[in-house]
Amino acid sequence: MYLPPLPLLLLLRPLSPSDRDIDAARPGQSIGCGAEFSSFEPTTFRGKFHMYAYAVYQACEGRGGNCIILSSMELPHFKYHPNPTATGSIVPSAEVCPVCGESRGFAYDGIPYGSNELEHICPWCIADGTAHEKFGVEFTDTKGVGGYGRWEKVPTKVIEEVAFRTPGFDSWQQEHWFTHCGDAAEFLGPMDKEDLEQMGPEAIEVIRAESGQQGADWEYYFSKLDRESTATAYLFRCRHCGQLGGYSDCH
Numbered sequence: 001m002y003l004p005p006l007p008l009l010l011l012l013r014p015l016s017p018s019d020r021d022i023d024a025a026r027p028g029q030s031i032g033c034g035a036e037f038s039s040f041e042p043t044t045f046r047g048k049f050h051m052y053a054y055a056v057y058q059a060c061e062g063r064g065g066n067c068i069i070l071s072s073m074e075l076p077h078f079k080y081h082p083n084p085t086a087t088g089s090i091v092p093s094a095e096v097c098p099v100c101g102e103s104r105g106f107a108y109d110g111i112p113y114g115s116n117e118l119e120h121i122c123p124w125c126i127a128d129g130t131a132h133e134k135f136g137v138e139f140t141d142t143k144g145v146g147g148y149g150r151w152e153k154v155p156t157k158v159i160e161e162v163a164f165r166t167p168g169f170d171s172w173q174q175e176h177w178f179t180h181c182g183d184a185a186e187f188l189g190p191m192d193k194e195d196l197e198q199m200g201p202e203a204i205e206v207i208r209a210e211s212g213q214q215g216a217d218w219e220y221y222f223s224k225l226d227r228e229s230t231a232t233a234y235l236f237r238c239r240h241c242g243q244l245g246g247y248s249d250c251h
């Protein structure tokens with residue numbers, strides 16, 4: 001077996017950013033290379049940075065390098081969409097945000113409503129309203145807040161916070177945002193059958209009742225619920241009384 005000389009062996013070691021590199025890194029900065037990082041899942045680095053190498057590696061592939069992009073910033077808090085990375089609305093990204101012109105490690109996974117087809121908007125430009133103010137984009141149709149009259153009416157400032165400053169979500173049809181107790185509810189995510197079962201009987205009943213189906217029809221529809229195809233359920237929780245709400249739709 002051929003063994004390369006020591007210096008070459010060192011070069012073949014997985015490249016890992018040094019502690020100094022990590023401490024000095026700015027959000028969105030690329031500080032390391034190496035294909036081995038492609039298998040990394042989101043994690044923290046030295047308790048300070050979040051590394052989302054997997055998706056970023058894929059995004060960088062076309063540029064002839066495998067980059068690691070670190071973000072030292074906490075994601076902004078969205079009170080009506082508290083965990084947008086779990087719901088899939090905010091994803092790790094190496095792309096440049098079209099609003100602030102920076103690559104900050106995360107982006108909106110969708111195209112908001114508006115005349116410009118803006119992709120890869122960073123969550124900070126959503127949260128502080130810059131994306132809406134600069135380009136007039138909406139992340140949810142204002143009439144969708146309250147489900148086009150299906151649920152409670154809420155104050156205009158609530159509608160604006162959901163539509164203009166909160167990541168939306170992808171629905172097969174128009175998005176409906178559940179409202180309750182005079183406020184918009186928090187979005188828990190797109191759900192399939194197993195997700196709803198994990199959320200418990202109340203969640204299943206909410207989606208069943210809204211679908212208008214029962215018996216064998218419902219059992220069949222329920223078994224077909226999926227996050228990616230056929231039909232999807234969208235679940236919300238009231239921020240005041242905890243009431244679950246939502247709907248399902250299919251394409």
Ligand SMILES: [Zn+2]
Nearest residue numbers: 097100122125
């Ligand atoms: Zn931005």
Ligand SMILES: [Zn+2]
Nearest residue numbers: 180181238241
């Ligand atoms: Zn409520």
